[in-house]
Amino acid sequence: MHVRKDDIVEVITGDDAGGAKARTTGRVLRVLPDKGKVVVEGINRVYKHLKPSRQNPQGGRLSKEMPIDASNVLLYCSTCRRGVRIGKRYRADGSKERYCKKCTNSLGTLSKPRKAYAKKS
Numbered sequence: 001m002h003v004r005k006d007d008i009v010e011v012i013t014g015d016d017a018g019g020a021k022a023r024t025t026g027r028v029l030r031v032l033p034d035k036g037k038v039v040v041e042g043i044n045r046v047y048k049h050l051k052p053s054r055q056n057p058q059g060g061r062l063s064k065e066m067p068i069d070a071s072n073v074l075l076y077c078s079t080c081r082r083g084v085r086i087g088k089r090y091r092a093d094g095s096k097e098r099y100c101k102k103c104t105n106s107l108g109t110l111s112k113p114r115k116a117y118a119k120k121s
């Protein structure tokens with residue numbers, strides 16, 4: 001998966017997708033790797049209507065985000081101010097990071113430094 005929980009992503013396809021003028025972004029609430037889906041805050045929200053019950057005498061409606069295909073979102077790059085394709089690379093200390101393929105800025109650490117991948121000085 002190219003995104004993780006708590007990532008900010010841009011939704012590029014689907015009913016909630018924005019465009020170049022108004023980009024739709026949201027925070028990843030959940031990742032479902034075996035289904036290739038993600039749940040993004042405020043995206044693909046559905047309402048479940050509830051009949052009045054003893055516990056909830058008023059009834060009402062419950063809103064809930066449904067999973068969307070992970071391929072419909074791109075990790076948001078704050079430098080490019082848009083969703084971008086990412087790459088992965090090792091830093092000199094052997095830690096792994098994600099980076100924006102457009103501006104090459106780091107988009108966060110993926111794993112701790114590991115000697116095997118560190119550059120020899």
Ligand SMILES: [Zn+2]
Nearest residue numbers: 077080100103
């Ligand atoms: Zn960028």
